[in-house]
Amino acid sequence: MNRAPLKRSRILHMALMGASDPTGEAEASEEKPFLLRAVQIALVVSLYWVTSISMVFLNKYLLNSPSLRLDTPIFVTFYQCLVTTLLCKGLSALAACCPGAVDFPSLRLDLRVARSILPLSVVFIGMITFNNLCLKYVGVAFYNVGRSLTTVFNVLLSYLLLKQTTSFYALLACGIIIGGFWLGVDQEGAEGTLSWTGTVFGVLASLCVSLNAIYTKKVLPAVDGSIWRLTFYNNVNACVLFLPLLLLLGELQTLRNFSQLGSAHFWGMMTLGGLFGFAIGYVTGLQIKFTSPLTHNVSGTAKACAQTVLAVLYYEDTKSFLWWTSNMMVLGGSSAYTWVRGWEMKKVQEEPSPKEEEKSGVGVPRQGGLDGERLTDLSGIWWLKWNQCFQVMSVSCPSCVDPLSYF
Numbered sequence: 001m002n003r004a005p006l007k008r009s010r011i012l013h014m015a016l017m018g019a020s021d022p023t024g025e026a027e028a029s030e031e032k033p034f035l036l037r038a039v040q041i042a043l044v045v046s047l048y049w050v051t052s053i054s055m056v057f058l059n060k061y062l063l064n065s066p067s068l069r070l071d072t073p074i075f076v077t078f079y080q081c082l083v084t085t086l087l088c089k090g091l092s093a094l095a096a097c098c099p100g101a102v103d104f105p106s107l108r109l110d111l112r113v114a115r116s117i118l119p120l121s122v123v124f125i126g127m128i129t130f131n132n133l134c135l136k137y138v139g140v141a142f143y144n145v146g147r148s149l150t151t152v153f154n155v156l157l158s159y160l161l162l163k164q165t166t167s168f169y170a171l172l173a174c175g176i177i178i179g180g181f182w183l184g185v186d187q188e189g190a191e192g193t194l195s196w197t198g199t200v201f202g203v204l205a206s207l208c209v210s211l212n213a214i215y216t217k218k219v220l221p222a223v224d225g226s227i228w229r230l231t232f233y234n235n236v237n238a239c240v241l242f243l244p245l246l247l248l249l250g251e252l253q254t255l256r257n258f259s260q261l262g263s264a265h266f267w268g269m270m271t272l273g274g275l276f277g278f279a280i281g282y283v284t285g286l287q288i289k290f291t292s293p294l295t296h297n298v299s300g301t302a303k304a305c306a307q308t309v310l311a312v313l314y315y316e317d318t319k320s321f322l323w324w325t326s327n328m329m330v331l332g333g334s335s336a337y338t339w340v341r342g343w344e345m346k347k348v349q350e351e352p353s354p355k356e357e358e359k360s361g362v363g364v365p366r367q368g369g370l371d372g373e374r375l376t377d378l379s380g381i382w383w384l385k386w387n388q389c390f391q392v393m394s395v396s397c398p399s400c401v402d403p404l405s406y407f
Contacts, residue, residue: 083274
């Protein structure tokens with residue numbers, strides 16, 4: 001039976017809200033005029049750029065500012081998780097009070113679910129902690145290159161853990177990324193600005209991003225497929241697990257001796273950092289809703305270029321031609337990989353479905369069907385489309401620290 005393809009807005013809504021019936025909402029609205037759609041897209045893309053770039057620069061200020069002099073990267077990360085948790089709970093309560101005005105799933109802390117999410121939360125903590133530690137020790141200009149191996153780890157872990165092979169063209173794109181990374185490290189060393197500590201943290205952050213993507217797929221059923229619920233439980237677990245780390249690393253004592261602890265400006269900037277961390281997930285989904293996963297990747301690549309140029313100008317750095325070449329290799333390789341994967345998944349999606357008599361049971365997709373198997377029912381088609389969004393976004397937003405950013 002031929003079915004109309006689901007719109008990206010429905011796919012994102014079902015994943016964020018945890019809906020399981022893709023036919024539950026009719027798409028009755030008429031096509032909007034071209035000018036209105038163009039203005040909407042321009043506004044959404046601008047919002048994504050401003051939010052993402054502002055978040056990176058603000059985190060850099062909080063983590064390694066000469067004027068702030070606050071050496072508590074774990075506390076900064078903990079506070080951002082706390083803000084995200086409170087925002088999720090607040091929006092959930094608001095949605096319950098005003099169901100027509102706010103669209104957000106109901107959130108109730110279930111210790112059983114929290115325990116089932118715990119392995120992912122450990123990876124999540126590693127991801128956001130190493131991410132912030134990388135940003136603390138390297139410059140914003142090198143930050144994109146320092147965390148560029150996410151795509152490579154995606155391919156490696158998919159083969160080692162999921163036994164999924166990768167095409168030659170995708171591997172070629174990974175080779176370009178690796179070449180750009182090593183050239184960037186070489187040029188940072190030649191200019192005397194290389195931090196091996198920051199680079200190692202960047203590699204570890206890339207590894208955790210890939211592991212986070214894999215474990216997220218596995219634990220989504222525990223939260224009824226809702227990304228917002230997963231975000232809530234992840235950040236609740238992170239807040240609890242960060243507390244012993246704050247004690248062991250002595251950051252609470254450092255914070256107690258911090259001269260600006262009572263400053264409204266300091267807490268305002270900390271809270272703003274948490275708000276940006278929460279908002280980036282929303283605007284990422286919004287950009288995909290109004291464009292496409294591939295366009296989102298193009299926008300993310302262009303944003304990374306703009307972010308690098310802004311960082312070089314703001315910090316008044318002087319970079320060599322080879323340094324700029326390394327950035328272009330990383331960004332070009334990431335875009336090429338995403339385009340190849342998107343093209344491959346689109347080809348799979350367009351393959352004809354097996355005959356009815358070849359279906360097993362009621363047409364539920366087989367294990368492994370999320371990445372290459374033919375899917376024969378409507379829920380399978382929905383998962384294939386959502387998986388395309390998932391895989392594209394997992395390599396397209398190097399500045400994001402919130403798990404929603406990979407969606």
